[in-house]
Amino acid sequence: MFSSLRLPLFGLFSYALASAALAADCASDQGHGAQVFANECALCHSVTKGMTxxxxxxxxxxxxxKSGSLAGFNYSQAMRNKDIxxxxxxxxxxIAQPxxxxxxxxxPYMGLASADDRQAIVCYLKEQQ
Ligand code: HEC
Structure with missing residues (x-):
């Protein structure tokens, strides 16, 4: 009788857990994201506004x-067409698998294997407005 309910409810529950984990991770980041960004991304990307x-x-x-939308940057056709x-x-x-x-x-980046590190970078980028 409950079988039709179980899946959607479970989905909702997992989503709530994942959101809570996301918020908690960002709050407890302690500079980890900045460190991983410096090691993995800063060679090719600046987070200083206006720096080209x-x-x-x-x-x-x-x-x-929007993907591929920064004025003045010469994106690949693939990135321009991604439309997300x-x-x-x-x-x-x-960043898991570009x-x-x-x-x-x-x-030209091979990908970041650690889910924790990927999460830390996302948290860091959220702060770079
Ligand atoms: C060796 C250089 C290099 C490294 C390292 C690198 N990127 Fe990139 N990244 C690029 C280039 C070049 C593009 C443009 C890609 C295109 O046009 O197809 C790009 C595009 C992006 C975009 C899309 C931005 C937009 O305006 O649409 C994001 C987001 C991004 N990179 C994040 C990262 C993150 C986070 C890291 C570190 C984990 C990283 N990149 C590492 C060179 C690099």
């Missing part, structure tokens, strides 16, 4: 920005 001239697009304010907003989950998927998430992207 790096290999990758400036990431100040990237959370919520950079919400947390999308950024996490991009070529899988945006086939044909110019981002």
């Amino acid at each position: 001239g790096m290999m990758g697009p400036n990431l100040a304010g990237v959370v919520g920005r 907003d950079w919400q947390a989950e999308n950024i996490a998927q991009l 070529q899988a998430f945006v086939p044909g992207t110019y981002m």
